[in-house]
Amino acid sequence: MENLPASDYHVPVLFHETIDALSIQPDGVYVDCTFGGGGHSKGILEKLGPNGKLVAFDQDADAQQNIQNEPRLLFVPQNFRHLHRFLRLHGIMQVDGVLADLGVSSHQFNEGERGFSIRFEGPMDMRMDRRQGVTAADIIKTFSELQLHKMFEQYGEVTNAKTLAAHIVQQRTRLPFATIDQFKAMISSVVKGNPNKYLAQVFQALRMEVNDEMGALKEMLQQLPTVLKPGGRAAIITFHSIEDRMVKNFFKQGSFDEVIDNPFVSVEKVEVFKLVNKKPITAGEVELKRNTRSRSAKLRVAARV
Template structure:
């Protein structure tokens, strides 16, 4: 970590506190005249850190599909804001006549602002609509999924995206009870599933809500789409830094950095890989929050940062 990054102050924001701030900026090894992409602008914390290290020739392209994020844009000619999902990375860069960049950042966590706005439907703490759309221009809400998905579809998403222990029972219960019980609000949905909640109710509901949020926003599909475009848009020597918040995302990023695919392939010393790796992995193990950051921001507990450099 260079001296400049280690001393940089973490931005305070009511909208979102950036996690692994210094570690991420250090991992990107920012070039003053470089072109950088923040795929998840949010409160703009990481972006401000990048801008501080860019000179007048540098440029930052900030993506965010959530309209609320635009309120946090700095008045800075070096910033291009793209109000789109980062899965459209390469197309949007081409639209702005940018073919290659020096670095790409994605912080995949839901912003504090989204969690704290009851009407967005992301948090079990509020009694707003069961929505969970990051881009409110898109169609299906979490309530739509609960109302229309088959038992098999619900079982799969709760098992894969939420690692819910009794996902099969939960799916069956929802399909049986939704015929005569409403589930258009958070409170209604919690009441609907209360008979099958297992263990710590808060932890259980958090897992269920996580699974629904990932499905509503097609987060895994978007992540894979974006990662597949990274080798084409990143300059040789350029870096990509991804912050994940659950094991499913982290596994996808780890596998893509290691072998350029999303499949788990066991290490076999007798079968050397013939595939040329696009990336040199900078973080041999994921970087996690320090004790100091954990005390300051409890939401950083599950954050993992992985950084790779294009060969």
């Protein structure tokens, strides 16, 4: 059995692959954008010497229960979209490596009152950062039919996204949906295929919208060229095809700017990143057996040129 940091809070996916990919220098400065249960952070700290430093971000207040008394660790209770600002605030201009594991922690799924899981009754909340205002219930209440349709289609890949959106708009004025069970009852007549899979896709779409996960990822990626030292590495674990595509394209192009394809204009392409692995790294057989959530995990690694 592989040796992994034990935590009831969360089992880190692709643990060894990620730590290896960061190519950790003992006296380097590293960032874990998604501290969670502290599993990946523990792996980084084990490779760091006494002068090394780890900055860990997590917007979920629950993650703070996992902080160890560790002088080399600086914890920032913020969303990783504010990466550059908070590094600068702490006098750190550039770092040797950045890690982000974009999965939801097991702890968040297992706490009914957080509203992330279809398995428990609880409020339709889904906020990672409970200091922010908008909940899943607010989105169900206020989004237009078109907004709901696009959200379920893009973030959840829900087969009948258009029908679901129309049904919600039709039902939401007369049926309560403040709790998970109420919401499931409200949409039960339009559920297609395997109900668990269908509901998981619907909940995923709502969670990604509530937490603006795509917006946060885009902002964080755009800061990497400034934050990483030359040779510094970024290791990003995604669980969704849209996220993976975003990371892949950013590593390839070094920005989100539109590439102008004009034969009369010569634009010299400046290489920002060098891919460390051409194809994404995925979980091996042992991990797949032990942790089913690792099935959709993809790790992409790039080095700052």
